[in-house]
Amino acid sequence: MSIEVKEGRDIRKVVRDLVREYGEEKAELIPILHEVNREMGYISDEAIVELSELMNIPSSHIYSVATFYRMLSTEPHGRHVIQFCESAPCHVAGGRQVWQKLQNELGLKKGETSDDDKWTLLTTSCLGLCGVGPVMVIDNDIYGNVTPDQVPGILANYE
Amino acid sequence: MQTTRSMVLVSSDPESLDRGALDVFSTLQKQITKYGLEEEISLSMISDVSKHAMSPLVLVYPDAVIYGPVTKEDVPRIVEEHLYKGRVVEEKQISAYDLSGRVAWLSARKGTLPAENRIVLKNVGLIDPEDIEEYIINEGYEALGKVLKEMTPEETIKVIKDSGLRGRGGAGFPTGLKWQFVRGAKGDKKYVICNADESEPGTFKDRLVLEGDPHAIIEAMLIGAYAVGADEGYIYIRGEYGLAISRMKKAIQQAREYGLLGDNIFGTDLSFDLHIHAGAGAYICGEETALIESIEGNRGEPRSRPPYPTTAGLWQKPTLVNNVETLANIPAIIRNGPEWYKSIGTPSSPGTKVYTILGNVNVTGLIEVPMGITLREVISIYAKGMKDGATFKLAQTGGSSGSIIPASLQDTPMDFDSYSNVGVSLGSGALLICNEDTCVVDLAKVLLNFFRFESCGKCNPCRIGNKRAYETLANIAEGVGTLQDLKDLQMMSDQLVELSNCGLGQTAGSPLKDILTHFRAEVEAHVKLKVCPAGVCPMSGQRVYQFN
Numbered sequence: 001m002s003i004e005v006k007e008g009r010d011i012r013k014v015v016r017d018l019v020r021e022y023g024e025e026k027a028e029l030i031p032i033l034h035e036v037n038r039e040m041g042y043i044s045d046e047a048i049v050e051l052s053e054l055m056n057i058p059s060s061h062i063y064s065v066a067t068f069y070r071m072l073s074t075e076p077h078g079r080h081v082i083q084f085c086e087s088a089p090c091h092v093a094g095g096r097q098v099w100q101k102l103q104n105e106l107g108l109k110k111g112e113t114s115d116d117d118k119w120t121l122l123t124t125s126c127l128g129l130c131g132v133g134p135v136m137v138i139d140n141d142i143y144g145n146v147t148p149d150q151v152p153g154i155l156a157n158y159e
Numbered sequence: 160m161q162t163t164r165s166m167v168l169v170s171s172d173p174e175s176l177d178r179g180a181l182d183v184f185s186t187l188q189k190q191i192t193k194y195g196l197e198e199e200i201s202l203s204m205i206s207d208v209s210k211h212a213m214s215p216l217v218l219v220y221p222d223a224v225i226y227g228p229v230t231k232e233d234v235p236r237i238v239e240e241h242l243y244k245g246r247v248v249e250e251k252q253i254s255a256y257d258l259s260g261r262v263a264w265l266s267a268r269k270g271t272l273p274a275e276n277r278i279v280l281k282n283v284g285l286i287d288p289e290d291i292e293e294y295i296i297n298e299g300y301e302a303l304g305k306v307l308k309e310m311t312p313e314e315t316i317k318v319i320k321d322s323g324l325r326g327r328g329g330a331g332f333p334t335g336l337k338w339q340f341v342r343g344a345k346g347d348k349k350y351v352i353c354n355a356d357e358s359e360p361g362t363f364k365d366r367l368v369l370e371g372d373p374h375a376i377i378e379a380m381l382i383g384a385y386a387v388g389a390d391e392g393y394i395y396i397r398g399e400y401g402l403a404i405s406r407m408k409k410a411i412q413q414a415r416e417y418g419l420l421g422d423n424i425f426g427t428d429l430s431f432d433l434h435i436h437a438g439a440g441a442y443i444c445g446e447e448t449a450l451i452e453s454i455e456g457n458r459g460e461p462r463s464r465p466p467y468p469t470t471a472g473l474w475q476k477p478t479l480v481n482n483v484e485t486l487a488n489i490p491a492i493i494r495n496g497p498e499w500y501k502s503i504g505t506p507s508s509p510g511t512k513v514y515t516i517l518g519n520v521n522v523t524g525l526i527e528v529p530m531g532i533t534l535r536e537v538i539s540i541y542a543k544g545m546k547d548g549a550t551f552k553l554a555q556t557g558g559s560s561g562s563i564i565p566a567s568l569q570d571t572p573m574d575f576d577s578y579s580n581v582g583v584s585l586g587s588g589a590l591l592i593c594n595e596d597t598c599v600v601d602l603a604k605v606l607l608n609f610f611r612f613e614s615c616g617k618c619n620p621c622r623i624g625n626k627r628a629y630e631t632l633a634n635i636a637e638g639v640g641t642l643q644d645l646k647d648l649q650m651m652s653d654q655l656v657e658l659s660n661c662g663l664g665q666t667a668g669s670p671l672k673d674i675l676t677h678f679r680a681e682v683e684a685h686v687k688l689k690v691c692p693a694g695v696c697p698m699s700g701q702r703v704y705q706f707n
Contacts (some may be wrong), residue, residue: 025456026455027436027455029437030439031436031437032457034398034437034439034441043285057456059613061457064458065457065458068459069438069439069440069441069459070439070570071399071438071439071440072439072440085359086605086608086609087360087559087606087609088360088555088559088590088591088602089361089517089518089591089608090391090516091602091605092518092519092597093518093519096165100350103544105607124399124440125360125440125612126358126359126360126361127399128357128363128366128400128560129363130363130517130589131515131517132364133362
């Protein structure tokens with residue numbers, strides 16, 4: 001989920017292309033929002049208004065959908081997004097200590113983005129990787145069996 | 160822990176003790192040593208078996224033979240004949256079906272341990288999931304050919320009904336009956352949906368089927384479509400499962416190229432095509448009506464039922480929704496027949512169950528075993544014991560919404576009915592095994608934290624109840640809980656179970672309820688003594704949440 005907001009890229013064109021590709025059916029709304037989120041890093045107000053016109057769906061409905069699902073974001077994120085699994089299997093396997101270390105290292109709490117826009121720290125529900133808990137995901141990289149000591153080294157991999 | 164050849168258990172409920180269970184135990188110990196079997200055979204007392212006319216009981220695993228009532232005079236013969244020579248002492252053996260109470264029903268899986276019995280995971284890890292030919296070589300699409308050429312839709316439904324297959328998503332509804340409802344529902348258009356929104360924390364069985372054997376799901380959905388009269392289907396895969404989505408897409412593409420999806424399949428009247436819908440991160444979408452709402456492009460908020468999806472589902476048309484694991488059983492049942500399927504597992508819950516073993520054990524991972532195995536067997540045989548020789552404290556079944564199983568229930572056969580008889584549920588198949596370092600207040604806090612975020616917010620008991628229960632627990636974990644808080648927690652857990660609109664809220668209350676029932680003393684220690692016995696909770700004395 002590395003955030004590359006394409007400079008100068010017209011969000012309206014992105015949305016138009018997607019609607020042309022997926023169609024205007026309401027069933028395509030969530031797949032399209034997925035794509036917008038992936039391409040732009042988040043779903044902006046402009047994107048919602050444009051989609052509303054093209055798909056003939058009230059913008060209030062699109063906003064309610066975009067804010068309902070965890071993988072969709074209506075806020076811009078940092079360049080790297082950390083998702084830490086906070087479900088019970090990871091918690092029992094030592095996740096509590098790793099989470100504490102992660103917050104200390106970054107100086108961030110859950111849901112926050114660093115001032116330099118480098119990091120966004122999120123928690124996630126189970127990713128289905130419980131065999132190797134505690135698990136965290138940075139952008140698209142998965143880290144399993146994480147210990148508190150490994151946290152600084154893992155973070156250092158990212159520019 | 161060393162892996163042993165056999166495990167011998169002696170019942171130790173008050174009645175058994177009264178009738179000489181301790182003598183039986185010590186005689187067993189002496190006799191096992193006499194034959195030099197002490198390294199091969201582990202001997203222990205089984206705690207908390209309910210009162211039974213046949214007690215004391217001696218249980219021998221993995222043969223799953225139960226002897227009773229056993230006196231110390233019987234012991235030498237049992238050790239010599241059974242444990243030494245391997246011959247069951249039939250006169251002392253009792254049928255598991257005669258047993259009531261917590262030890263019931265063990266014999267149907269006689270001899271199956273410790274081997275796994277793979278039906279759902281038959282091909283997983285053995286074939287190339289991106290090559291349809293490998294699936295076809297391994298009996299793939301044979302079952303589809305059989306139903307299309309030899310069976311009517313009604314006959315197909317009858318086979319599934321006769322097999323006794325029950326839904327593996329957690330609730331255990333009879334699959335054949337569901338198919339029959341959709342078949343019988345009036346509608347010009349019907350849908351088949353595969354629920355692959357596997358979001359229960361600790362559960363990843365469906366992911367491995369989707370990634371390892373995607374064509375099994377396509378074949379099962381085709382059979383379902385033929386049986387209920389549907390021509391379109393959706394596979395709703397959670398968005399986090401990137402590999403599963405791409406494998407499934409590829410499998411659908413290949414099936415289309417081979418004429419297995421599309422119009423007039425195998426030259427018959429059956430036409431069926433499949434779409435994939437990727438979820439966007441919402442636990443609630445595993446609830447079938449929320450899942451349907453999500454496919455329609457809405458927030459995943461469950462509908463009020465009735466009407467059920469079987470009569471008014473996707474776009475208000477009759478819709479068959481089945482879990483991945485349920486579907487993965489279908490081709491094998493069609494190929495081998497219902498009698499074969501019923502010979503595996505327990506009478507009321509035939510077949511196998513896929514479990515994910517997690518937590519403080521030596522070996523974590525995935526197993527597929529017949530229904531009716533016990534937690535003790537899972538831990539000692541498949542998980543190779545507790546990590547660092549620790550003591551088993553509790554297990555949580557079925558992810559966040561499952562039950563908390565205390566040590567006293569670890570000999571209850573794991574099938575839908577045996578579990579519901581003792582007030583717990585099997586759920587999705589996750590088994591989170593916890594040792595004595597686990598604090599139940601801390602665990603409940605994690606679970607409620609999950610639900611307060613995953614509640615869709617539609618109904619009050621769930622939206623407010625989970626949040627307030629979490630906050631109350633957070634206060635208790637800081638050592639500022641009161642007796643009133645305990646009463647409130649009890650009330651909230653009851654209300655969640657009884658008043659919530661959908662399965663999420665109804666099951667959200669159950670782990671909390673279980674903890675208050677089975678671990679009350681430990682919770683009370685936090686409140687009355689301001690002590691966390693496991694040493695996990697912060698107990699800072701600082702209130703984190705204020706209520707008015």
